[in-house]
Amino acid sequence: MPTVSVVxxxxxxxxxxxxxxxxxxxxxxxxxxxxxIDDGSTDETASxxxxxxxxxxxxxxxxxxxxxxxxxxxxxxxxxxxxxxARMDADDICDPKRLGRQVVFLRNHPEVDIVGGAxxxxxNVAPTVFQFPTDHAAIRPAMLFYCPLxxxxxxxxxxxxxxxxxxxxxxxxYAEDYHLWSRLLLRVTSANLPEVVLDYRLHAQQVSSGSSDxxxxxxxxxxxxxxxxxxxxxxxxEVTLHESVILERxxxxxxxxxxxxxxxxxxxSVNASSQYWDGPALQALLKAKFLDTAxxxxxxxxxxxxxxxxxxxVAPADIAVVVAQPKTSSIVRIKRRVKALVxxxxxxxxxx
Numbered sequence: 001m002p003t004v005s006v007v008x009x010x011x012x013x014x015x016x017x018x019x020x021x022x023x024x025x026x027x028x029x030x031x032x033x034x035x036x037i038d039d040g041s042t043d044e045t046a047s048x049x050x051x052x053x054x055x056x057x058x059x060x061x062x063x064x065x066x067x068x069x070x071x072x073x074x075x076x077x078x079x080x081x082x083x084x085x086a087r088m089d090a091d092d093i094c095d096p097k098r099l100g101r102q103v104v105f106l107r108n109h110p111e112v113d114i115v116g117g118a119x120x121x122x123x124n125v126a127p128t129v130f131q132f133p134t135d136h137a138a139i140r141p142a143m144l145f146y147c148p149l150x151x152x153x154x155x156x157x158x159x160x161x162x163x164x165x166x167x168x169x170x171x172x173x174y175a176e177d178y179h180l181w182s183r184l185l186l187r188v189t190s191a192n193l194p195e196v197v198l199d200y201r202l203h204a205q206q207v208s209s210g211s212s213d214x215x216x217x218x219x220x221x222x223x224x225x226x227x228x229x230x231x232x233x234x235x236x237x238e239v240t241l242h243e244s245v246i247l248e249r250x251x252x253x254x255x256x257x258x259x260x261x262x263x264x265x266x267x268x269s270v271n272a273s274s275q276y277w278d279g280p281a282l283q284a285l286l287k288a289k290f291l292d293t294a295x296x297x298x299x300x301x302x303x304x305x306x307x308x309x310x311x312x313x314v315a316p317a318d319i320a321v322v323v324a325q326p327k328t329s330s331i332v333r334i335k336r337r338v339k340a341l342v343x344x345x346x347x348x349x350x351x352x
Contacts, residue, residue: 005080013090014044029100040066117197175218230276
């Protein structure tokens with residue numbers, strides 16, 4: 001029995017699948033099986049993956065017709081034999097040390113059921129590394145703003161499948177994994193490695209795809225559900241404030257930051273009673289989001305630190321750090337662009 005089952009669903013990925021498969025077969029950790037499942041492709045995908053059939057670690061599966069990503073993943077997970085299951089997309093590239101690092105982590109941390117890692121965007125942007133929170137306490141509240149578990153970079157224990165916990169909900173199509181993790185992390189523990197485990201390919205059509213609006217609408221439903229479970233019924237105005245931070249589009253109002261601080265303070269107050277999220281982790285997250293937003297609008301940080309509501313999120317120490325930072329470079333601007341894309345590209349299990 002292999003230690004890891006690597007699941008790669010494919011659909012019309014003939015241009016990229018060979019590079020993806022090669023990156024898995026060239027891992028420094030070799031005790032795995034690779035399940036390539038073709039979801040009724042109409043291009044050359046089937047013939048490309050057939051070339052790898054001679055490798056004893058490769059298992060080829062084929063759907064007679066296109067049944068979609070959710071059903072394909074459920075079928076593939078049921079076929080996995082190893083105690084650990086790793087996900088990957090057909091157009092991404094695994095770091096050579098990915099599987100080994102994630103296996104070692106799960107073996108050394110039996111309390112953790114899911115582990116991801118940093119990813120490096122490439123394709124239609126300059127190669128840019130995006131790191132996620134590494135510990136469970138910080139991962140859960142981060143879901144208020146984006147999905148901090150990159151789906152194609154994850155490894156999890158097969159027992160989650162056997163217990164019926166890894167099930168995607170078609171009612172949240174286009175944000176099915178975001179919804180799944182928001183539910184699952186109430187019951188199991190997650191983590192992210194600080195190292196890059198995957199190169200995540202961006203395509204021009206991903207940014208302009210009509211599915212982006214559907215992804216956003218579905219992910220907004222997930223966030224509303226989390227807020228309701230925390231004990232909050234946000235007003236339309238509060239939702240607009242919250243989403244403005246996610247979209248990095250500050251609202252054109254004179255008291256924007258004061259209102260945002262009031263919303264964040266309300267969120268923390270309700271959470272203090274419900275304990276839905278880890279309190280210190282939530283406070284640190286909201287403080288970072290507020291400070292980033294204040295800098296984006298060019299606000300006077302010293303003035304904000306002296307006000308009753310905004311002073312909670314801007315401290316004198318923060319001002320000193322900001323003043324010491326160099327002016328925005330082209331690399332920083334690229335990273336901000338990538339960061340703005342994360343909610344669109346990491347909240348859905350599929351790639352448009």
